[in-house]
Amino acid sequence: MQPINEIHSVMTPLDRQNVDTDQIISKEFLKRIERTGFGKYLFYHWRFRPDGSPDNDFVLNDPRYAGSDILVAQDNFGCGSSREHAPWAIQDYGFKAVIAPSFADIFYNNCVKNGLLPIRLPEEAVSELLEKGKREPYQLQISLEDQTVRGADGTVHSFEIDPYWKQMLLNGWDEISLTFQYEPHIEAYEKKTARA
């Protein structure tokens, strides 16, 4: 996992609630057995019309936000399936952070395990960002170390993140290697609970 800390980019305002995992990455793209290459399918049915042409009304097709690293959306982002293809697609498309008032549990976990930074901000703060971002391209500066999101106009929002997840993201730790350090504990547990 790549370490992550400072992100400086224009934000992409996706002004929707309940963005579910079926919208993030539709099921027809889940058959690939690789971990990469899902970006081109991100929000596929919102980005492209049934005839395959891009829907220019959809925010990801708006050239003003091209190359953005930060996706901002409304509450309950990532609800639905456990498919990790969802954060893979968001990340592969180029986003490094997602800001929303709330996230579904499994999706949040999946983000953290992949070095995609999920940031919870209060609803009013997110609405404010979405308004600014929709009006004109709006730059944000995220610092995971300081736990802040700083807007181009100087507004600063602080966010909470679990200290352990924070360290994991900052250092790009491999969680399996960390758990392997406890192998004797796992072995002891297995011995203790084995049925006679």
Added chain:
Amino acid sequence: MGRTLYEKIWNSHVVVEEDAQPDIIYIDLHLIHEVTSPQAFDGLRTENRKVRRPDRTLATMDHAIPTMNRHLPFEDKVAEKQVEALRKNCKDFGIELYDLFSRRQGIVHIIAPELGLTQPGQTIVCGDSHTATHGAFGTLAFGIGTSEVEHVLATQTLKQYKSKTLAVNFNGELPVGVTAKDLILALIGEYGHDFATGYVIEYRGEAIRGLSMEERMTVCNMSIEIGARAGLIAPDDTTFEYLEGKPHAPKGEEWEQAVAEWKQLTSDEDAVFDRSVNFDCEKVEPQVTWGTNPGLVVSVNGSVPDPKEMPKEKQKMAESALQYMDLEPGVNISDIPLDTVFIGSCTNGRIEDLREAARIVNGYKVSEGVRALVVPGSFSVKLQAEEEGLAKIFTDSGFEWRDAGCSMCLGMNPDVAQPGDRIASTSNRNFEGRQGRLSRSHLVSPPMAAAAAIKGHFVDVRDWPIKVREEV
């Protein structure tokens, strides 16, 4: 202070507990399927790691597989490659696989209970959000992502923070003709589909005690649709009767000992939940969803709500749901015409579901222009339904009778709804495009779906004239 059922299971699985980091908890059973596992096995290979407990790992194929003509090569070559990857991974890492032609193949959440692998007090995980199904046995079961699948394969543990606890007390009895599916849909409708985010639910109360194991699985299955990671029901005699004699259930003296232990798996009287809600079951009627998440649901005798009359923060969402669903406020639910009916899935693909649906269908014909499918949840459900004569009832009525799998619940296999199709579905999600691009899903119970197939529109199944079944 007393402990909740969740805390009891959690505590008995803690391997490492350290300050300022998640606990490491032991996983008793890891279920694998073709879609969310290939990248995890690749990760193991890259790091030269092995599967710690192949004996606690079980694989099947369910999500992307065809439900007909299985003897032929797949039409979908990408799906075929995925299935082949699972075969290779199971072989290389020594994991038991119930392959396409195994008599034990089926939807992962249907086969584990059937085989008696799901037992009270365990921890079970799977790369699938409907893993909560197993909670019906008083089992802590939840969905995980592929990185976590890899973590469990390598270590048989997970690093997790404890969730908050939510008690859902179902008061009163479930009315006649109202199913477990209606109960859970009504609950989600009342509180909203993200209400329980961050919580593990314990379903309690008289109505729950009265449910069969299969009905309890339907309730727990949809825990994720109210936002909860897992849903639990304390085991009781119904649980033990279901389990006794199942292939993997303990036998003889071990059985007696296991039951004695399982009886301790209840929340203590003085246990404190982080949150509790009470839900009156007696008011519940057969439910039909009208929107694009499971919380947008009304009674079959109701009508499509007007977003303007909804709380302000929900209006925009409701309006966009109605636009997608091509519905106008005020339209009677019973006037909505249907193109497709799907009976199956890990929510409602078990034998009791098929019996209930067949009881309605018996002696009737599927409405002209309606495509109706029954997809049993497992091979064993399929065989049993054939033995009981249910399959014949379905096919005589004009239903398609398929092999076991997830099928049109998520449309990853060739069973995809067409653009504009309106579906009555016994599955668990009505998200945009879930069952096929631009298709419109209405979630219902199996008898409601069966009646809708016959009539071509929704009807209150409580008024249905059942035809007595002749000798089978």
